[in-house]
Amino acid sequence: MSSESPKTFTIKNYGCQMNVYDGDRMAELLSAQGMSAAADKANADLVVLNTCHIREKAAEKVYSEIGRLRRRDGSSPMIAVAGCVAQAEGSEISRRAREVDIVVGPQAYHKLPEMVASVARGENVVDLDLPGLDKFDVLPKRRKTGAATFLTVQEGCDKFCTYCVVPYTRGAEISRGFAELIDEAKALVDEGAKEITLLGQNVNAWRDGEQDLGTLIRALDQIDGLARIRYMTSHPNDMTDGLIAAHAEVEKLMPYLHLPVQAGNDRILKAMNRSHSRDSYLRILDKVRAVRPDIALSGDFIVGFPGETDAEFEDTLSIVREARYAHAFSFKYSPRPGTPAATMDEQVAPEVADERLQRLQALINEQQTAFNRDTVGKRTSVLLEKPGKLDGQLIGRSPWLQSVHILAQGLSIGDIVEVDIVDAGPLSLKGEITMRAAA
Template identity: 35%
Template sequence: MKKIDAQALRLATAGGGKIYIETYGCQMNVGDSEVVLSIMKDNGYERTEYIDNADVILINTCAVRDNAEQRIWGRLFEMRAVKRRRGWVMVGIIGCMAERLKEELMEREQVVDLVVGPDSYRSLPDLVRTAATGGKAINVMLSHEETYAEISPVRTDKNGVSAFVAIMRGCNNMCSYCVVPYTRGAERSRSFETIINEVRNLFERGYREVTLLGQNVNSYMDGQVGFAQLLRAVAEISPLLRVRFATSHPKDLSDEVINVIASYKNICRSIHLPAQSGSNVMLQVMNRKYTREWYLERISAIKKSIPECSVSTDLIAGFCGETEQDHADTLSLMNEVGYEFAYMFKYSERPNTKAARTMADDISEDVKTARLTEIINLQNELSLASNKRDIGKVFEVLVEGQSKRSAEQLFGRTSQNKVVVFDGRGAKVGDYVDVVVNSCSSATLMGEVV
């Protein structure tokens, strides 16, 4: 019989201990890590920010892009050294990569003790006990119901000002390049009441900004309550509470949602609207379910109702079959919209997606890199031009913390989600201050309190 380490035996029998968690990927993963910490806390575990103090190390993973997965494989290689140094410590992989790779994670580096998918976090305490005695600890079952609605997340933010609130899980859109429906399952929404209670509790605890999260927030539906009604109800909790949301799918961004944003000053003037490509040919093969013309009409509707609204996006360079004209269409879309910010990536094939099954990844890495570089360079120009237009203007800024550059300066964000660094003048984290912008870079505004 295999000898069980005393520390492992304690986890298997008494439970409890210290847990360390690393989070990779999107904001949804940050929210999931906070749910995991809550579940483990209710089972006697205490969070530690120091890996060498942990009995259980959890790595919350992303599978959306290949480079995200490669980072995790590299981190697992480093975990071998942690295990040698510590003598014994449990290492678990949770999240989207766990769902996608399952047994391979436990076999390849020989350091992973448990593997848990995004819908199986309630089973973590039992799986820790199983793994502690040398058992096979895997649960990657997807659910049609799980939303963790009643769980109160353990907040991991540093400032106590901004918090993420997941309103739904999964995705039904089935974009041909995307692995999310396979790793997070179908869409399901949290109950309206639990979301409002969570946000109200955050505000009462001193938080002054919430970001409502979902793979496609526009699809939120609890009974007869859609996203526009939810957004209105959250905004009405207090005019001192800023409300953001991510991510919107262009095909579902309704006039009703735009009008609700326009009607409430505390709903931030910032919409993330992923385009992915400016080419109708690419949008069709990506299965995005809208055209360039539809997308631009939605942009026009935003700017007509909320002229001060910033728009950010996601863009993919080098998708299957992309021609030079398709790429030029993306550049022209960027110029036409004038994005304030963009997440920009080279296409990387994800196993089991429609693109991987039915399309050739036929754009060379050199061409992908060259096209991505053009997109990045253009976006830097657009971001700088947008920021220059803000010079001389006064913005209400929510103070989030101390600037990394100087202890004499603070930083926060405008309603348009732009970072501002400014002289503090006695302001505190969580305060709203009016800041006049004096200068800028492509990424940051600089100013002083009015």
Template identity: 60%
Template sequence: MAKAENGRVIDTEFPIEDKFEHLPAPTKKVTISRGLTSFLTVQEGCDKFCSFCVVPYTRGNEVSRPLSRIVEEAKNLADAGVREITLLGQNVNAYHGQGAEGTDKGLGALLFELAKIDGLDRLRYTTSHPNDMDDELIAAHRDLDQLMPYLHLPVQSGSDRILKAMNRKHTAKSYFQVIEKIRTARPDIALSGDFIVGFPGETDADFADTMTLVKEIGYASAYSFKYSARPGTPGALMDDQVERQVADERLQALQSLIKQGQSAFNQACAGQKMDVLIEKRDA
């Protein structure tokens, strides 16, 4: 409560609602200049506890919205003119929302439901963990035209030793295996990833493994960062921090390799016909 200048008392409290209830209902007034694309949060939090990441501490355990609520909201967005929805979550492919029968449904099942909505031409999701790319989700990439041939699947490092120190719970080999399954399901998929260089204890040999992985996967794009310790995470307490100059040099080398991969991907697209979604007119 607060007191206004005229002496009246004003209620300034917000009702306590579920954090997912804050999303505004879309209006019918979506125009080409206001946006044909929309984000839709389907889950929050993460149970993975990678040793460099604050998400499990700041956002808490993984929580998924019920499937029917997401479908209803997506229908409203489609009715309002939205043509492309990107499903959001800190670890989006860990989604396990309650379905109509009361059992949990994965992200693949959710995508199959969303693909039935008239007018919704494009679906995307981000960000994912390799261990949560299950068969139903990979089948969605194979079977759904609406699911765009793009996947952002962070790996962070190509070194098993560093992946273990990062508590990623996967190896370089298991990442390759997942990528192979996805490429078999959707050969034209454009892959993107995240990389951290200079994680505590990273040697030249570990970094070389990352460079090898990047070359072998052939990313269409990727994000790369120099490790910086986040207070409260296990990584911040690790000895053997990598010298700044070494980390800088590794980042430059990695980014240059990623750029080469990106141009190779772009060149391979030359001459192909692709549908595009024009989001807005240039003023």
């Protein structure tokens, strides 16, 4: 256990974009207390592991990472385990890894400076409170951002899919206030953000009175200097007609929709407690494509869910073919302690799930490559976000969230440029600049 107040810190984020947002906010909290980000991460005084519980063996990977933090002289930095693994494992983390000083859940990290001070006084701290959105009242004003940035608008989940831990680690669905979000978005734009991605476990469940996500997007559209709006991750049950209409009516809303279906067979969807059917999902996609024909669709899939037969897996392949995804994430089912699916009969053999995953990923990769190749010959705008590996190269994102590599001498990160797409691979595009676009 550390007995000195740390002067430097580093934060390691795992998993989803929400964790990236949370990690940035924790960095702001620590910086406001006079700490600075460590130039040498290996020698940081405080290490925050901002964990994710979605992937297989997530907890064991955290314990392995804790072990790697031990230094050659036998010492360790002050260690805080934050995020969803912290919420799920609780005090067990401190019991199994005595070098951990702080265990803090995703709704209590606004107390991190107080926890650090307690550790410096010789105390261990565990805080797994789920106090709604109290943390947003305490967090400092956003003062640093990139050209593309995240804005959390909603947290938690009430859907209780049988395979998922999120309702237990993030709590119930709760939305931040409309005025608060507009103010934060304006502050981000004032600091240089050109693109804002709205985040939530079920982002399209956001509500403030009669206002829904479509209303919020239309309000953000009025902010001068904001050029692009995105949102993720959405649930099919919350895709309202007003939100779908925003894809046609709001020019700043990018033509990209991440809408997980998880499986293509109705019996499996019911066993997952997804509360939508194959047909209702596809009808949503039809509605979106009707108002925005160039939409890039993205999804999530789980293969090998308990009891899934070969024929039911074929239904998943067929819905992928019918939906025509530009991108998708796919995973083998893995049990999460405390979830209903973990105790279901007929757990699928690992080798069967492996084979199914390989077939699904091959189809998804084929579709992604085809979507990218269809972009060749188009002229489109690209927001430049980071340096590339080559001299003078910058990497940006197309409206369809594709990575675009450009030789861009004389241009800067944050610029929006018009490019001709001249080549495409499975993972990225190559563009040639035609002119700088108006931001």
